[in-house]
Each structure stands twice: as structure tokens, then as C-alpha cells.
Amino acid sequence: MYTESIEDYLKAIYEIQKENGKVSTNSLSEMLSVAPASATGMIKKLSEKKLVTHKRYQGVKLTKAGQKISLEIIRHHRLIELYLAEALGVPWDQVHEEAEKWEHVLSEDLEDRMDAALGYPTRDPHGSPIPSRDGTILELDSIPLADLRAGQSAVVDEVSDHDPDLLRYVGKMGLYPKTKFKVLSIEPFNGPIKIKVEKSEHILGPGAAQYVFVTDIKGSKSEASQ
């Protein structure tokens, strides 16, 4: 087994790799709230353990072994998030923080039991795909809500889970995964977006709309899909 720190770094590397492509020492240190020098030290250790490859000043990349572990931790994390939400009624803006601690102490046996109790789910409460046990993960092609145009309808696919305030904010308007909505208007230059969910209308700030990812777009063409 690996230390909690190692698991945290591997998970962070996977997530940055997915969002930004390149994983720099600084991006790692920022995501984990440690000093850059600490990240350098851990990168060195991960390299020695063949969990990442590293070229000085060029960033790190997960090896096959490293990615396997990352996805195991992410699987733990997302299964736990869903379990807490479903079985214990924990609100979706709190499950992330709890899962951050639990993910490191989940045995394979309990992982299986939770998985079965939940009916072998494929998405966590924020819509993020749950990796399978063998280390495969669904790649989403959803786009930010902010890229839609007035008149379009879409379905929420995934909401970024790193900011509880954001989750509470979009939760208040009912923008949970699988929820259908329509863009009534969208102001230029990253202005506010008026949307209709069920029967009620809401105004969504552009900052938030950047972190709500949607799919199943219907209506006139969107910018991003051209």
C-alpha cells in the first residue's frame, strides 16, 4: 500500500492532467496546498517508484501503474460520495470533503459492498463517472453551460465538485445532473444567463456557468459545437 500523501498526489496529477493537459510542479503544489518544494520532493519519490515520469521543468505524467492507482482512489472517492448521498442523505455539497478522508481507508471488500448496495452505479452525485474496478473510465464530451446560446435546451451532465458554495448555488436552482433546462437569454461578454428549470426561471452567474457541464443540446447551434 501507498501512503495517504502519495495517493493524494497521484489523484491530483490525474485531475490536473485531465483539466490542463500539462501537470507542472506549481499546479500540483497549488492543488494540494503545499509549497512548491514539497511537490518537487514528492515528484522525485513518485518517479523512483515508477508511478510517474518526469522531465525537469517539463511536468509529470502518470505511468500505467500510476494511473491505475489514481483511478482506484477516484473510484473510492466517487463511490463513497454517492453512498453518503444515497444511504445517509448527506447533501451534495458536503460529500466531497467527507470522501477525501474516507477514500484512503476503504477496503476492497467494502468497496464491493457499497458498489452492490448502490446497484453498480456509473456516476457520482455530481455526475462524474465512477471508474470501473479494472481501471477504465467513461470520457465525457459535455461542454460548459456558459457556451450555450439563447434558445437552446440541454441536460446537466456534470458539475464541478471542488467548491461547496458553487454546488449550493446551482443546487438552489435545481441544476442537478440529468436535469433538463432551457437557456432563455445569455448576455454577451460573460454576462448573466437566464435559464428555465422545470417551471421556474433563474439567473446564473457566468462564473458558475463555467463549471456546469451539459450535454444533449437541442436548438440552434452552440459556439462550442461548431
Next chain:
Amino acid sequence: MYTESIEDYLKAIYEIQKENGKVSTNSLSEMLSVAPASATGMIKKLSEKKLVTHKRYQGVKLTKAGQKISLEIIRHHRLIELYLAEALGVPWDQVHEEAEKWEHVLSEDLEDRMDAALGYPTRDPHGSPIPSRDGTILELDSIPLADLRAGQSAVVDEVSDHDPDLLRYVGKMGLYPKTKFKVLSIEPFNGPIKIKVEKSEHILGPGAAQYVFVTDIKGSKSEASQ
């Protein structure tokens, strides 16, 4: 918050204090599988933090503050054990090991949710009392099954949870907490004990009978209750 190590030591001190009365450096080191020197070091640290009092070569004793924390951890541990057994069907010989890891990462909020989901229980799967939130715990007055006499009936109150093999062994004969049984015969000099549970008879080794605690004794007098 305290470190995981500190929590482990406090819990161990409580348990040894309860079983043996005196908590020596060696008993601590043995229970936690660390070198005696390590226990000495931690005792020093706990003393400085006013969680235990310590007289050289005389053993340690929990302070009020120390006992409060111990009982919080034990509450976590036992709630988790019961939750795993009830909600996820984990067998009673496995819940201890899992709870050892989980007890350190359980938030107050989740503690409350589990407590409520279980209907505010008072005993864990092994019959051990679950401390209340305010740090009170039921004191059991049950006695070892080994101290019963032929002809007596009793009810299982608690089974020691530290050895999974023991739990599987007594579980096979159905000796779970609240189970009524009758002693058919008991051989002298710590000999085997013949018991009847429900409609079937079993032979129980004396080593195991030492760790099954019973209450509600009916029939001729037992040695221990005289």
C-alpha cells in the same frame, strides 16, 4: 484534533484500564504492537498534553480530558461496527478491523447520521455498549461463560472482539449477543463445556468460554455470583 496515533493510544489505555486495572508501558506497547520505547515516548507526549497522568514505573491513567477523547473514539468505533454489520452486511468477525481505520475519519455529522439511521443503538455487534455523545458508557456486569455451572441457563451479553477466529468459532454455534443458551455439562479444570443453543448442542472450548460474557443467569448458583 489529535493524531491517529494519539487516538489509538488513548483508546488502548482505556481498554487496558478496564481489563487489567493498571496500564503499564509494556501492556500498551504490546496492545499496539510497538516497541516499549515507543510507548514511553507517547506517554510522555500524552502527559504533556494533560490527557494522562503518569508516575514512573507505576503506569498511566486517563485524565478527564483523556477519557472523553477515548470514549469518543470508542463511540465512533462501535457505531461504525454496527453500521457496517447492519447496513452493509459485513460479518461480525470483520467489522472490527474495518472500524479500526474508519474511526479516525468519522465526522460529527456522519456520526449523527449513522446513529439516527441505526435508531440510536446502545450496543455494537459484539454486545459492547456504545458510549453516548456526552461520554457516558454503560458498565456491564456480565461474567465469563466459563464460570457457569452445569444446568444453568444464561443469555450472551458480550463477546470479545479482538480475535476474528474466536468470533467465527462462537458464531458458528450461534452464540451472538441476546442469544439464550443452557449449560448441559462443564468439565473441571477448564475442560470443555457442552451447551445447548436453540435446539442444537455444541462443545465449547474453555479458552473461548473465557471471552464470552453472559448475563441473566438462571438455575443453580454460579461460582462467580457467590
Next chain:
DNA sequence: AATAGAATTTAGTGGTATCTAAAAATAATA
């Protein structure tokens, strides 16, 4: 190409918790 600025790494430290080996204190026994 030189240089300023940013990113990264090295060097040295501190805290936590463990270990082994040896010394010291206490308890048991002859």
C-alpha cells in the same frame, strides 16, 4: 544576445512516530 521574471530545484530544518541498543530504575528472589 542579454536580462528580467517565473518556475523549479536544492539545501537545510522541524515535527511526528517509529526502531534498536544500552542504561537505569524497580521488583523479585536467594
Next chain:
DNA sequence: TATTATTTTTAGATACCACTAAATTCTATT
């Protein structure tokens, strides 16, 4: 009481992982 045996503590080392401060390397700009 003196000696032996046991228990406990001290001393010194190691692993992990963070930190700050300073040096290095790369990048971008003039």
C-alpha cells in the same frame, strides 16, 4: 541484604512529509 530479573527509560537513528530560503534553470522581452 545482595543479586538477579524485569520493566521502563534514555540515546541515537530512520522514514515520511512538510516548511523556508537560496540557488538554479528555463522563458520571454527588450
